[in-house]
Amino acid sequence: KGWQLTCFNRDRTVRWVRYIDCQWNFCFEHSIYKEDDGFVVGYYHGNANQTRIKRTIRCIQEKYDYAGNLLWSWASDSSLLINGANHLFKTKDGGYAIATALSIEIPEFGGTSSRKADDCLVFKLDSARNMLWQRPLRAHSYSVPARIERLFELEDSSLMVFGVTPDTFWNPQTSRWDYQYNLLVAHLSPSGDSLWANQYYYFNEQRAARHLIYDVERTFDGGYLCAGEAKGTGQGAYQQGWLLKLDSMGCL
Numbered sequence: 001k002g003w004q005l006t007c008f009n010r011d012r013t014v015r016w017v018r019y020i021d022c023q024w025n026f027c028f029e030h031s032i033y034k035e036d037d038g039f040v041v042g043y044y045h046g047n048a049n050q051t052r053i054k055r056t057i058r059c060i061q062e063k064y065d066y067a068g069n070l071l072w073s074w075a076s077d078s079s080l081l082i083n084g085a086n087h088l089f090k091t092k093d094g095g096y097a098i099a100t101a102l103s104i105e106i107p108e109f110g111g112t113s114s115r116k117a118d119d120c121l122v123f124k125l126d127s128a129r130n131m132l133w134q135r136p137l138r139a140h141s142y143s144v145p146a147r148i149e150r151l152f153e154l155e156d157s158s159l160m161v162f163g164v165t166p167d168t169f170w171n172p173q174t175s176r177w178d179y180q181y182n183l184l185v186a187h188l189s190p191s192g193d194s195l196w197a198n199q200y201y202y203f204n205e206q207r208a209a210r211h212l213i214y215d216v217e218r219t220f221d222g223g224y225l226c227a228g229e230a231k232g233t234g235q236g237a238y239q240q241g242w243l244l245k246l247d248s249m250g251c252l
Contacts, residue, residue: 003028005041007068016068030084038065042085042098045075055116057081057103061088061096061129074129081105082121082134087150092157094127099148099163102136118146120163120184124192133192137165137184145181150216152224157190160250162216162226167199180209183226185250198250202230202242209233211242222248 005018022045031042041064046057056078063071076082081103088098102121105114123134137148148163165184168177186197203209213228226244246252 003043005064005068007066018064018068018070028084030086031088033089035063035090038063038071040088040090040096042088044084046078046083055081055103055105055114057083059084059098059100061085061098061125072129074125076131082123083118083147086147089151089153091124091153095132096125096129097151097153097159098123098125099151099161101147102134120146120148120161120165122148122151122159122161122188122192135188135192135194137161137163137186137194137197145210145212148184149213152216152218158195159188159190160224161186161188162213162224164210164212165199167201178208181211183211183213183228183244185224185246187250196250200244200252202240203232213242219245224250 002020002022004020007015009015028044030044033040040061042059042061044057045060047055058078059076059082060073062073065071083101083103085098085100088096091097100121101118103116103118106117107114120137121134124132126132145164146166148161150162152160154160161184163184164181166179167182168179171178180201180203182199182201184197184199187195189195201209201211210231211228213226215227217225219225224246226246228242229239230242231239244252
């Protein structure tokens with residue numbers, strides 16, 4: 001099991017191929033960050049044994065030159081259950097900021113199995129690729145779609161964070177707690193402290209409604225343009241394209 005890196009010439013012929021072997025069950029490429037002397041690939045490496053207990057998950061970054069030679073590799077401790085890098089880039093101080101998710105195991109059936117749940121996570125490596133800090137962005141309830149998708153480093157070295165997070169609410173029609181997935185926008189200090197966080201949604205109080213963000217761009221006025229989709233569960237339009245324009249403070 002594994003995946004491969006392929007470099008193409010301008011005429012679309014293959015220049016070289018590098019195969020990444022995976023000793024565990026799952027190994028997925030997530031992101032690529034280009035630098036002058038090569039590129040950094042971030043991916044997920046984990047297992048899912050048949051009993052679904054004692055999971056091991058690693059977030060891995062590897063840098064290659066443009067000839068396909070491996071220059072360095074970094075991996076998180078497998079017991080930390082840090083997922084693959086959805087987005088990564090080199091920061092002003094020479095380190096790397098990584099957008100990802102943090103998994104936990106929730107035991108079930110007397111401890112004979114477990115289910116995997118995720119929470120949003122941002123972490124920072126220093127220039128020597130040591131873990132400098134990590135910041136979980138806790139949600140009201142754990143759920144699989146929770147993750148950070150995009151990061152931006154601002155002029156003061158703070159970070160703007162965009163992701164998907166679950167939220168819960170009391171549904172008076174069903175007399176139970178329901179949930180949906182919202183866009184999370186947060187601002188972190190250069191040391192990873194949470195400064196503020198907002199959530200946005202289009203569908204309100206729709207059981208399991210999902211608001212997913214796929215891309216974010218910073219605009220000329222210092223704000224942000226977010227593109228994704230909104231999925232409802234009730235009557236009417238079920239799935240729609242979703243655009244949001246936010247100002248520099250994350251306000252709609």
